Amino acid sequence: MIKFLNIKQHKAEVKRLKFVMKFQDQLDSLVKTVKDRARNEIFDNSYYREINVPIQNKDKSVYCRSLVLTISQDSKNKANHLLEVAMLHPTMMIENKRPIAMGNKAEILQALEDKDFMKNLSKDISEMSEKLKSI
Numbered sequence: 001m002i003k004f005l006n007i008k009q010h011k012a013e014v015k016r017l018k019f020v021m022k023f024q025d026q027l028d029s030l031v032k033t034v035k036d037r038a039r040n041e042i043f044d045n046s047y048y049r050e051i052n053v054p055i056q057n058k059d060k061s062v063y064c065r066s067l068v069l070t071i072s073q074d075s076k077n078k079a080n081h082l083l084e085v086a087m088l089h090p091t092m093m094i095e096n097k098r099p100i101a102m103g104n105k106a107e108i109l110q111a112l113e114d115k116d117f118m119k120n121l122s123k124d125i126s127e128m129s130e131k132l133k134s135i
Contacts, residue, residue, distance in 0.1 A: 021058075022059070023057070023058075023059035023061070023062055024122075026055045026057075027055075027067075027118070027121065027122070027125075028118070029055075030053055030055050030067070030069055031069070031112065031117070031118065031121070033053050034051065034053050034069045034071065034112065035109070035112045035113065037051050037053065037071075038051065038071055038105070038108060038109055038112060039109065042071065042073075042081060042105045042108065043078075043105070044078065044079040044104050044105050045078060045079070046078065047073060047078060048073060050070060050071070050072045050073070051070065051071040051072075052068055052069075052070050053068065053069050053070075054066050054067065054068040055067050055068075062125060062126070062129045063090070063129045063130075063132050063133040064087040064088055064089065064090065064096075064128075064129060064132055065088045065089065065090045065092060066087070066088045067085065067086070067087050067088075067125065068085070068086045068087075068088075069083070069084075069085055070082075070083070070084050070085075070086060071083050071108060072084075079104050080102065080103065080104065081102070081103065081104065081105065081108050082099060082101075082102050083099070083100045083101040083102070083108050083111060083112070084097055084098060084099045084100055085097070085098055085100055085121065085124060085125065085128070086098075087125070087128050087129065087132060089132050089135065094132065094135060096128045096131060096132055098124055098128060100120075100121070100124070
């Protein structure tokens with residue numbers, strides 16, 4: 001009979017590395033994803049599925065649980081589209097929405113590719129964050 005008492009068992013330690021993106025990098029990635037999807041999925045002459053691209057907020061300076069950029073289509077006029085940003089309160093009970101741009105596909109893409117779009121979006125997000133914080 002073999003004795004196993006003298007054998008030490010070594011347990012492997014598994015550590016998970018968490019990569020946390022900065023909020024601005026998450027925002028850049030979000031806008032890039034929305035641009036790509038808008039180019040491919042928006043149609044002015046037929047109906048399409050609403051485009052929702054969310055991110056989970058890990059940054060403590062922005063008071064929200066998640067942030068979503070949405071492109072939706074007007075139910076009466078298929079050529080009109082609405083680009084809006086929405087933030088969810090950390091309690092998940094209140095949502096704050098703000099329209100950013102409205103128009104046809106070319107106007108929505110032009111708004112997304114505007115050089116001041118990121119600056120204006122960051123400003124809108126900080127204002128919406130302050131409103132959510134005051135609730």
